[in-house]
Amino acid sequence: MDKNLWDLALEQERNKEENQPSEESAVLICGSKNSGKTSIILRFLDRDEAPKPTVALEYTFGRRAKGHNIAKDVGHIWELGGGTWLTKLMDIPLNPKTVLHTSLFLVLDLSTPTEMWCTLETLLLAARSKISQCISDMKSEKPDIKEILQKKAWERVGEEHPDKNMLDPLLIPTVIVGSKYDIFQDMDSEKRKVITKTLRFVAHTNGATLQFFSTKQEQLVAKTRALISHHLFDTTASKNMQIDLNKPIHVPVGQDSLQQIGNPPLSEQDIGRVHAKNPMELWKVAFTGYFPQENTNNPATVKDPAKDVQFAEHAIDALRSQKDGELENYRRISERRAKENKSNGYEVYV
Secondary structure, three states: OOOOHHHHHHHHHHHHHHHOOOOEEEEEEEEOOOOOHHHHHHHHOOOOOOOOOOOOEEEEEEEEEOOOOOOEEEEEEEEEOOOOOOHHHHHOOOOOOOHHHEEEEEEEEOOOHHHHHHHHHHHHHHHHHHHHHHHHHHOOOOOOHHHHHHHHHHHHHOOOOOOHHHOOOOOOOEEEEEEOHHHHOOOOHHHHHHHHHHHHHHHHHOOEEEEEOOOOOHHHHHHHHHHHHHHHHOOOOOOOOEOOOOOOOEEOOOOOOHHHHOOOOOOHHHHHHOOOOOHHHHHHHHHHHHOOOOOOOOHHHOOOHHHOHHHOOHHHHHHHHHHHHHHHHHHHHHHHHHHHHHHOOOOOOO
8 A cells, every 4th residue: 555645754753763762861960058050950941930949859851852853862850959968869860870871060159158168078079979889889780880981081081181190080071060150250359269269170170160150141041051951962062261250260171270270279388287188188278268168968957848838738738737736735745744753753754
């Protein structure tokens, strides 16, 4: 039986789909609390909605058509909330099945440098630990996995980079995003210099791209969207480097150098007193001396999702309220009985 035009068109599209299957990649976005991680995702997906607080680990995805083909590339987007508190949840998006096609976006709030180093250090160490665990778990099935990841890391940085002996690139593609640039640009110039140089050093030595961001500046939104698209869909990434302190910083991976970054902001007297085992510790001493760090790894500072109106469920909330009332009533009865027993000459411990 002769095929009509519709049948031929369907067959042609099926052949294209079989020959060009969709590809999947993922990004894990983590960082400071209230740093704008959700806003970055919403702007990337072009969603016009107000950002909501992220609870634990949240997932969404984006798709990108491949020309006229029906098949589409799928980009998985994971967002880790809670600042540095929930790093154990990295196991979900970063595991042996995903480590080869997952990138890390670490978002830091430029307006709160007193939390920056703790967040940066904790999340980088957690990511390295998860990657090491993935490599260990894959050893039996893919014994050369570490070499594969290392080769890709040095290809990103540049295998002939003059600073190679001083670098220890993360084994997955990494981007450090400095958010709230609109606030940062109004800070004292010396503070901006210390923060910028420190982030450039950390990004360079960890094989990461550095990009400043603000939801209030469309040019920065576009650049950050392009970075996410590059890591999800392998689109072209900008190679232009911007290190002028009076402009938003953009340093592609492998483009910086220790010579351009300069020395850590320590006085000659401080250098003589500091006992650092490596350059990273020296920069840590310098940065935290300038910006004493506040503890951000405190579960008490994380908002209780059960009390968040965006998760309201009338039946469940009513039952929860009832149980809370019963618990409070039991507590009062127990305290009253304890007081009565104590007045009778003995104590009861509950």
